[in-house]
Amino acid sequence: MFALSSDRGLALAVGGLPPARWLRRLWRAVRRVRIDDIRYPRFGASISTGALLGFVLVYGTVEGGHSDAVVQFVTARTGFAIEDVKIAGNVETSEIDVLQQIGLDGWTSMIGFDVAQARARIAELPWVESVEVRKVYPARLEVQIVERKPFAIWQHGQALDVIEGDGDTIAPFYGGRLASLPLVIGAGADKAAPGIVKMLSVYPSLAPRVRAYIRVADRRWDLRMDNGVTIRLPERNVAAAVRELAQLEEEYALLERDLTVVDLRLEDRITVGLSQEAADAHQDAFKQMMAARKKGARI
Structure with missing residues (x-):
């Protein structure tokens, strides 16, 4: 315990030993302070109270996990x-969809805005392959989008989807300028389409006239031409069959003849199907020929 005694001012003893020099100097300095001479600054109490409340507010904000919201609020209302x-x-990709993914509310602050989160949300849009989001101070965001490339329209059942060159689905097809894309139909057509479309593309007399690539049992293709003729391709040696057709x-x-089907599935022959009109005309010609023969025989 400390013992206090008065001897020419003040002496301190601890366990009967003289006090340390620094402690004696401190006590002399305290004795020289006159309370009546202290001058407090004007509004000092108010300033102290405000500082205390500010400290409590900041501490509560940080501990409560609301610091980001406070930064957003303050900086947005101070010009950012x-x-x-x-x-x-x-x-x-619609600009409205992009803005919704960014999530601006009119008071979003540049300082507290999370670019990485915005980039991740925009990347969720179906047509977006990659995206960059950049802050340009004091008050602008720049969004650079790279979209996925449409390759064809895939019909499976009643659904129509836009697909990429690797067969991955991008988004449902709702019409518009994408209607000029190749139409591939049937189960498995989405993955197999790039091969047949590329194969036909080297034949300018055929490719522009194909209206649909129809996948049959996910083994072979039928081609539906612009005049309604169906080309039946074989399961194997497809390139040779397409070359012969060209x-x-x-x-x-x-393809300008009055046909409905050109069957190339057999390697040693080509089978054609006539339209009803052509078949009727052929039948009439055959009957006339047979009648003429009979008449000549009677003569």
Whole structure:
């Protein structure tokens, strides 16, 4: 315990030993302070109270996990609110959808805005392959989008989807300018389509006239042409069959004839199906020929 005694001012003893020098100096300094001479600053009590309340508010905000919201609020109202968003690279992606994914509310602060989260939300949009989001101070966001490339329209059942070159589905098809894409039909057509479309693309007399690539039992293809003729391709040696078809079209204008089906499934022969009108005309010609023969025989 400390013992206090008065000897020419004040002496301190601890366990009967003289006090340390620094302790004696401290006590002399305290004795020289005159309470009546202290001058407090004007509004000192108010300032102290405000500082205490501010400290409590900051402490409560941090402990309660609301610091980000407070930063957003303060900085947005001091000139750092996002006022402009520049979006580039989007064709199929709506700007409204992009803005909704960014999540601006009119008072979103540049300082507290999380670019990584915005990028992740925009990347969830179906047409977006990659996206960059950048802050341009004091008040603008720049969004650069790279979209997925549409390859074909895939019909499976009653559904129509836009697909990429690797067969992955992008989004449902609702019409518009994408209607000019190749139409592939049937189970498995989404994954097998790139091969047959590329194969036909080297034959300008055939490719522009194909209206639908129809996958049959996920083994082979039928081609539906613009005049309604169906080309039945084989399961194997497809390239050879397509090449032969192109030669027949160039030399004999095969697809301009009154046909319904050209069957190339057999390697040693080509089978054609006539339209009803052509079949009737052929039948009439045959009957006339047989009647003429009978008449000649009687003579």
